[in-house]
Amino acid sequence: MTTSVARSEAALSAAVPAPGRRATAINTSRVADLITQLIVELGEDPAREGLVGTPDRVAAWWSAFLSPDDASTATCFTESQLNGQLVIVGGMSVWSLCEHHMLPMNLQVTAGYVPDGEVMGLSKFGRIAQHFAGQLQVQERFTRQVAEHLTDVIGREDVAVAVRGVHLCMSMRGVRMEAARTTTAHMGGRFKSDPMLNQQFLTFAAAQWNAT
Numbered sequence: 001m002t003t004s005v006a007r008s009e010a011a012l013s014a015a016v017p018a019p020g021r022r023a024t025a026i027n028t029s030r031v032a033d034l035i036t037q038l039i040v041e042l043g044e045d046p047a048r049e050g051l052v053g054t055p056d057r058v059a060a061w062w063s064a065f066l067s068p069d070d071a072s073t074a075t076c077f078t079e080s081q082l083n084g085q086l087v088i089v090g091g092m093s094v095w096s097l098c099e100h101h102m103l104p105m106n107l108q109v110t111a112g113y114v115p116d117g118e119v120m121g122l123s124k125f126g127r128i129a130q131h132f133a134g135q136l137q138v139q140e141r142f143t144r145q146v147a148e149h150l151t152d153v154i155g156r157e158d159v160a161v162a163v164r165g166v167h168l169c170m171s172m173r174g175v176r177m178e179a180a181r182t183t184t185a186h187m188g189g190r191f192k193s194d195p196m197l198n199q200q201f202l203t204f205a206a207a208q209w210n211a212t
Contacts, residue, residue, distance in 0.1 A: 031062055092110070096139075098169045099138060111129075112191070113150060143163045163183070164183050165181065
C-alpha cells in the first residue's frame with residue numbers, strides 16, 4: 001500500500017448542506033438590538049466611544065458565521081490506477097462554537113480515505129469541515145458529521161476522521177486548563193476492521209497536530 005499525504009487549500013468557503021441546518025435567515029437588526037441590551041445589562045454604555053457600532057458588527061459576524069454559502073457537490077475524479085492508496089488530508093483548522101456555552105473552539109481536522117477507481121477533490125475536504133463548523137456544535141457530533149458526509153461522497157465506508165480541539169469553555173472558564181485538548185475519531189470500513197490501517201492513519205494525524 002502506498003500513502004499520499006496532502007495539505008488542504010487555505011481560506012476555503014463553506015459548502016455542502018447539513019441536515020437540520022437552520023431554515024430561516026438571521027434577523028441582524030434584532031440580533032443587534034439584543035447585543036445592545038446585553039451591553040447595558042453588563043453595566044456598559046453602548047453609546048460610549050469604542051462601543052458605538054459594536055452591536056451591528058457582532059450581529060453581522062453571527063450572520064456570516066452561521067450562514068455558510070451553499071456550493072456544488074464535492075467533485076470526484078476518475079483515477080483507476082490509484083486503487084489501494086491511503087490518502088490523508090491534514091492541516092485543516094476551523095473555528096466553531098460550543099453549543100453549551102457559546103464560546104469558540106478550534107478544531108484541527110485530519111481526514112483519510114482509501115480510493116477505489118476515483119479520487120475526491122482535495123479542496124472539498126476543507127469546505128466540508130468549514131461547513132459543519134459553521135453552527136453551534138459539539139466536537140463529537142462535528143467529527144461524525146464530517147465522516148458521514150465524506151462516506152456519502154465517495155460511496156464507501158473506508159473513511160477516517162480525527163479531530164483535536166481546543167475549547168475556550170474549558171480554557172477560559174470552569175477549570176481554566178489552557179493546555180487541555182480533546183481528541184475524537186471516527187473510523188469506518190477498512191479503517192475500523194484493519195488495525196494496521198487504523199494505526200497508520202492515527203500516526204499521521206498525530207504527526208500533523210505535532211507539526212502545528
